[in-house]
Amino acid sequence: MDIKTVGVVGCGLMGSGIAQVCAEAGYTVRVREVSDELVQRGLGRIESFLKKGVEKGRLAPERLREVTGRLHGTTSLEALADCDLVIEAVVESLDLKREVYQALDKACPAHTLFASNTSSLSITEMAATTKRGDRFVGLHFFNPVPLMKLVEVVRSPLTSAESFERAYAFARSLGKTPVRASDKTGFIVNRLLVPYLLDAVRALEEGVASVADIDEGMRLGCGHPMGPLTLLDFVGLDTTYYIANIMFDEFREKRFAPPPLLKRMVQAGMHGKKTGRGFYDYRQDPPQPVAGLVNSPG
Numbered sequence: 001m002d003i004k005t006v007g008v009v010g011c012g013l014m015g016s017g018i019a020q021v022c023a024e025a026g027y028t029v030r031v032r033e034v035s036d037e038l039v040q041r042g043l044g045r046i047e048s049f050l051k052k053g054v055e056k057g058r059l060a061p062e063r064l065r066e067v068t069g070r071l072h073g074t075t076s077l078e079a080l081a082d083c084d085l086v087i088e089a090v091v092e093s094l095d096l097k098r099e100v101y102q103a104l105d106k107a108c109p110a111h112t113l114f115a116s117n118t119s120s121l122s123i124t125e126m127a128a129t130t131k132r133g134d135r136f137v138g139l140h141f142f143n144p145v146p147l148m149k150l151v152e153v154v155r156s157p158l159t160s161a162e163s164f165e166r167a168y169a170f171a172r173s174l175g176k177t178p179v180r181a182s183d184k185t186g187f188i189v190n191r192l193l194v195p196y197l198l199d200a201v202r203a204l205e206e207g208v209a210s211v212a213d214i215d216e217g218m219r220l221g222c223g224h225p226m227g228p229l230t231l232l233d234f235v236g237l238d239t240t241y242y243i244a245n246i247m248f249d250e251f252r253e254k255r256f257a258p259p260p261l262l263k264r265m266v267q268a269g270m271h272g273k274k275t276g277r278g279f280y281d282y283r284q285d286p287p288q289p290v291a292g293l294v295n296s297p298g
């Protein structure tokens with residue numbers, strides 16, 4: 001069955017980007033948030049992204065009206081009953097996601113495909129709380145969604161081949177490049193990226209080099225657009241710490257274990273760019289490496 005109407009549950013950072021790319025690709029989109037205020041804030045975020053495109057001459061004003069005209073906000077999960085696909089992008093909490101899926105399972109018809117944008121939770125565990133495990137996949141988008149080309153399409157042992165291919169074709173219809181992954185925590189990208197980021201923190205802890213030199217080394221030596229410690233500041237140290245713990249819990253391997261320095265920085269509220277300080281101090285222009293992260297006392 002063709003996908004014509006897409007539901008997006010959660011209109012935060014990721015949900016708003018997902019809703020935007022779906023509307024841009026021509027789908028009718030129903031966006032669910034928990035309050036009218038959050039619906040308006042989420043839709044407002046999409047509109048301001050598109051308006052910047054108009055200002056820079058990249059987007060015609062009619063196109064903005066056309067895309068925003070396909071987006072419909074709601075605070076009711078039942079309003080997603082006519083959706084052929086529902087993509088969930090609520091906060092990373094298994095309990096909360098479970099609640100959402102159980103309500104959606106009752107509200108949506110049998111053909112509706114469910115997809116989670118989770119970064120670290122088990123697709124299988126969420127699918128098993130519904131009566132449609134065969135019509136349940138992971139669709140893992142990357143931030144910022146309108147700009148990042150990749151989508152990891154994730155298959156659980158319950159997912160049918162038909163649902164998996166339907167989700168893959170859908171990701172492609174958004175102009176994205178999908179890759180297939182199985183339901184192993186971290187999928188492809190975080191599986192490889194998280195140990196690398198944690199190793200950069202370990203290198204700092206062990207006195208291999210300074211914050212600035214670790215970043216410069218990887219930027220210029222490997223051609224990465226930014227160094228690992230800057231990337232950690234952008235992703236959020238709290239988010240990485242959270243994901244690393246889930247991965248360590250799953251695999252019990254040292255490479256996924258968050259190093260003590262990362263834990264201390266999270267405890268100290270140094271979560272990176274969003275809190276003003278992480279490995280760099282963003283209250284300074286340009287941001288400067290934070291001194292004394294690994295110094296001995298005295």
Ligand SMILES: NC(=O)c1ccc[n+]([C@@H]2O[C@H](COP(=O)([O-])OP(=O)(O)OC[C@H]3O[C@@H](n4cnc5c(N)ncnc54)[C@H](O)[C@@H]3O)[C@@H](O)[C@H]2O)c1
Pocket residue numbers: 009010011012013014015032033034038089090091092093096100117118119120140141142143
């Ligand atoms: N931030 C990233 O870089 C990133 C990348 C890939 C995947 N993800 C995943 O995407 C999901 C969302 O992350 P985010 O960064 O957009 O978080 P966010 O905090 O920006 O947005 C989450 C939104 O969900 C809303 N919400 C909470 N409960 C809800 C409910 N019952 N119904 C509808 N909306 C509800 C919140 O009001 C909030 O606006 C998480 O599973 C996260 O792991 C995040």
